Each structure stands twice: as C-alpha cells, then as structure tokens.
Amino acid sequence: MFRSDRLVKWRKRKKLTQEQLAIKVNITKASISNYENGHSAPPHETLVALADFFGITTDYLLGRTNATFPQVKGKSNHFVLGIGERIKKLREQTGLNQLELSKKIGMNNSVLSRIESGKRPVEHDEINQFADFFMVTGDYLLGRTDPDMDNNLLNSEYVKLIKNPEETLFFREYLESSEECKKELRHFWKIIKDAEKGRKLEDRQGE
Known part of the structure; x- marks a missing residue:
C-alpha cells in the first residue's frame, strides 16, 4: 500500500510545494495532490521517479520498510528489464x-x-x-x-x-496478514530465536 504520509513528509522535507514537486518528476500538480490525499496511487514509473528524486527506496514509499536509503546510485534502469x-x-x-x-x-x-x-x-x-x-x-x-x-x-x-x-x-x-500482525509475528520470532541462543549458550557453559 502506498504511504501518502511519507510522500508528504519528504516533499515538506525538501521544502517544495505540490506544484514544484510535480515539475521535478514531470507530472501534474493534481496527481501529487491525489497521491498525498490517498485518492489514487502513483503508477510504477512515477513511484520510481519519486524514489529517485528523494533518494529513498520504493519499499519505504510502499510501507514495506522504515529504511529510506537505497543501495543504488544514479538513475534507475527500470526500462531495461520490466x-x-x-x-x-x-x-x-x-x-x-x-x-x-x-x-x-x-x-x-x-x-x-x-x-x-x-x-x-x-x-x-x-x-x-x-x-x-x-x-x-x-x-x-x-x-x-x-x-x-x-x-x-x-x-x-x-x-x-x-x-x-x-x-x-x-x-x-x-x-x-495485516502489517500489525506481521510486526507481532516478527517480534515473537525474535523472542524464540533469542531464547534458542540462550539455550545453546547454557549448553556450552555446561560442557
């Protein structure tokens, strides 16, 4: 799901109006407004253009991660392989x-x-x-x-x-599952993994 709040956050961080951002990524001000208000989501090309402009990941804009910065340099080559x-x-x-x-x-x-x-x-x-x-x-x-x-x-x-x-x-x-449920599952899995590490440590100490 596209995170409109993150688009607003980064536009404001760059101190741009909706119209100024629209010019930067070659779309209309109305499109930016719709994305930020949650009325529509950007197509792939625009999603990539926004991520390229802000220097952040598309995963961040899609709510998959809180990590913002991609491990890429320069412009995307998304037309090379669809x-x-x-x-x-x-x-x-x-x-x-x-x-x-x-x-x-x-x-x-x-x-x-x-x-x-x-x-x-x-x-x-x-x-x-x-x-x-x-x-x-x-x-x-x-x-x-x-x-x-x-x-x-x-x-x-x-x-x-x-x-x-x-x-x-x-x-x-x-x-x-919902994002909240996924977060809880990852939390429980970490608890299980930490407990497993603790048991292995006790085994080593008892040797």
Whole structure:
C-alpha cells in the first residue's frame, strides 16, 4: 500500500510545494495532490521517479520498510528489464511453474500470466506480495537494484522452503496478514530465536 504520509513528509522535507514537486518528476500538480490525499496511487514509473528524486527506496514509499536509503546510485534502469520479466525470472529460479506460484501466493493463474507477459500492470499490494514471497526488495522488482540473484537471494535452502506445503501455507498466511500482525509475528520470532541462543549458550557453559 502506498504511504501518502511519507510522500508528504519528504516533499515538506525538501521544502517544495505540490506544484514544484510535480515539475521535478514531470507530472501534474493534481496527481501529487491525489497521491498525498490517498485518492489514487502513483503508477510504477512515477513511484520510481519519486524514489529517485528523494533518494529513498520504493519499499519505504510502499510501507514495506522504515529504511529510506537505497543501495543504488544514479538513475534507475527500470526500462531495461520490466517488472513482469523480473517476476518470471524469480519464478524460474525457484523451479516453479506459473500454476504453482499462483497457488502459493493466492493469485489467479491467468492474472500471473498476464503480469509476466507485461499485459497487466502490477498493483502496489501485489509488488509487496511478490517481494515478500521471493524475499527481494520492491526496488529490485521495479528495476532500481540488480542484486546477484544466484548468490544472494534464491539459494537452495529457500527453494526447499517454498516447495514445502506446510511451510508454504504458513508463509502464504503471513503474506495475507495485516502489517500489525506481521510486526507481532516478527517480534515473537525474535523472542524464540533469542531464547534458542540462550539455550545453546547454557549448553556450552555446561560442557
């Protein structure tokens, strides 16, 4: 979901009016007003243009993270490889066909097919959904970063994880949860991990 409040915050931080920002990113003042009032959300190209202008991540503007600064320099190359092509690339690297992926993320197979072929735009919530599932950033999907996919993202352990039916079900339910619920789950998981570290430390001390 596009965070209109964050757009307002960064526009004001730059001490710009809506009209001045609109000129900077080559859109209309009415568009900026609609984005800030929550009447509409910017298309991908405008989302990337805003992130480029402010020097922040698209993930931040989409509410996926509180981290603002991207690991990119210069202008985005989002026209080199489209979002549908990147989704297809990720799917193929995990060894999933379109039907398998659509079932795992709860999306109609024909919709996924149209997204991958570039015949249907990807909604902001869907960007978050794909990014969460493949454990990549929205910036990557939108072409602002180009991480080493083979070495950094889709390793064999992750591929095993998403092919496990029970773990896939849990992951899908996690994706469909509210942001507040996700935050609580991550908090509980940290408690469990800290407790596990404590138990391992006690084992070492008893040796």
